[in-house]
Amino acid sequence: MFELVEPIGTIAFSEVPNEAFLARGMRNYWDGYFAGRAAPLGLAPAEVVHAVFYNFADGEVARHIPWVWGKITPQEAITVREQGSTTALRQRLGALADDPGLARIADLATRAALSAPTEGRVLYAGLRALAVPEEPVARIWHAATLLREHRGDGHNAVLVAHNIGGTEAHVLLALTLGEKAETFGRTHHLPKAQLAAVIDGLRNRGILDAAGEFTAAGRQTRQRIETLTDELAAPAYEVLSTDELDELIAGLEPIAAAVPAGES
8 A cells, every 4th residue: 555655646746736835925945845735734833843754854844934935934845745736637537537436546545545543643634634635636535645644753753662763764765775875865965974974873873884884683673663654554445345445556557657766
């Protein structure tokens, strides 16, 4: 489900929504990113948004929050994001966007997305408080976003439980993707000394070896984090029968496949 939900939900970070935010006075991509994604939290200060957006480096959130709220309100940002994301997804789907069967898939996805527990899931709870769109393509995107952020909130909880900091999480992700933290998109811009200190910390804890690669214990830690994240995400789908879940998977597969790799 993660592999199906992720590309649908993250179309919110693609060109069409970005252009819509720029048209509303945002200075750059990241202004729109933070305005749209943080909007369900209302006028929360940067410190709160940073706590929820767990893996951003210190100071990154504060470059955008609260500045964006001087240009756009949270409710306006919610609307811009939904409309831009729906437009982008509809463009990618082509004729599939008008398939009458999408309404059924939207219904199943929405049932799952609204059924998960909210305890400890701050961003998911904020999204749950929003109105559910009527139009099927918009509803599928909204449901995918709910499911994605529900899983993400759980992932953050697991990372905290394993004492993995936000930047550390990005270092481990880079290695998982076969990249180096020094060239990885979410960490390459950090001061070299700061990034080196993070890597040294992981090395001292036995998660990375002298070459900066996973140790056996590090791989076990990473796998345990991923397994627990999946387990915490599973309750969202328990409302569906086995047949309904199979139907949802079959219906989401062509939608997820329509979003090109790298769109998010």
